[in-house]
Each structure stands twice: as structure tokens, then as C-alpha cells.
């Protein structure tokens with residue numbers, strides 16, 4: 001099982017799809033599975049039921065997927081490794097956890113264009129406010145992200161290049 005982790009906007013889902021098609025494996029996106037299960041968008045779940053409800057659900061769906069123990073490509077949500085003992089169960093299930101590492105500047109640039117559907121950052125109006133938030137948040141989350149087996153420097157790289165790097169490391 002190949003697991004992709006990283007901050008919001010780091011390109012986990014896009015890379016997961018490319019990788020899955022190259023390696024001829026099945027691809028799962030944790031956020032998409034949660035949305036499917038709840039029949040609501042992540043944004044609606046946060047808004048109507050709150051973050052704690054979301055984190056419990058995230059944990060449940062994650063556990064189900066990991067327990068399948070099959071040879072799949074899985075992209076997680078940006079916060080998934082950072083709650084409860086999620087990192088532990090992730091690393092128990094896979095020897096191939098990849099962290100897509102991007103700079104604060106690159107993440108801010110990307111997220112500015114796509115923050116509306118992301119409840120944790122949708123309220124941040126200016127680029128400066130978003131950059132400050134990302135810097136602090138990433139600092140807190142790095143502890144979890146850096147427990148990945150492999151750290152990929154993903155700034156300015158195409159998903160195809162990253163997929164190649166991953167394949168070479170398997």
C-alpha cells in the first residue's frame with residue numbers, strides 16, 4: 001500500500017491518480033470516500049456537524065481502508081496523520097508513506113485559488129493572512145508529516161515527475 005500525506009494543496013489526490021494509473025493499482029482518496037459516505041461535502045460536514053465529528057469519521061473510514069490491507073494507492077486529507085494515533089496505524093499498514101513537501105510560499109500560492117472548499121482556511125481573506133496561517137499550521141504538523149518513510153520535495157514538480165521518483169523508491 002502506498003500512502004500519500006501532506007498539507008492541503010500539496011497535490012496528493014492528483015499524484016495518487018497518476019501513480020495509480022502508472023502502477024495499475026486501485027486509487028482511493030480519503031476525503032472523497034468520506035463525502036460519499038456522508039452524502040455531503042467536507043465543507044458541509046464541518047459547517048453542520050463540526051470538526052470533531054469530521055475527525056471521528058475520518059478515523060473510522062481510514063481504519064476501514066487500512067484494514068482491507070490491499071495493494072492500493074491512498075491519498076489522505078491534510079490533517080489525517082495529525083490526530084489521535086492515526087500516524088501509528090498508517091505506518092503499521094504501509095511501508096511506503098510519502099510526504100509531499102512544499103514550501104509555505106508555494107502552498108499559499110496554490111491555496112489562494114482553492115480555499116473556498118477548505119473549511120480550515122476559507123475565512124482567511126488576504127494572501128498575508130493565509131501565508132501566516134499556513135506557516136504556523138505547517139510548523140505544528142511537520143512533526144507528523146516527517147514521520148513518513150520518504151519525504152519528496154514537491155515544489156515546482158509535475159505529478160508525473162513525482163510519480164517517477166516514487167516508483168524508483170519502491
Ligand code: S3P
Pocket residue numbers: 006007008009031042076077078079080117118119120
Ligand atoms: C484538512 C484537509 C482537507 C480535508 C479537511 C481538513 C486538514 O483535505 O480533509 O478540509 O485538516 O488539513 P486536503 O488536504 O485534501 O485539502
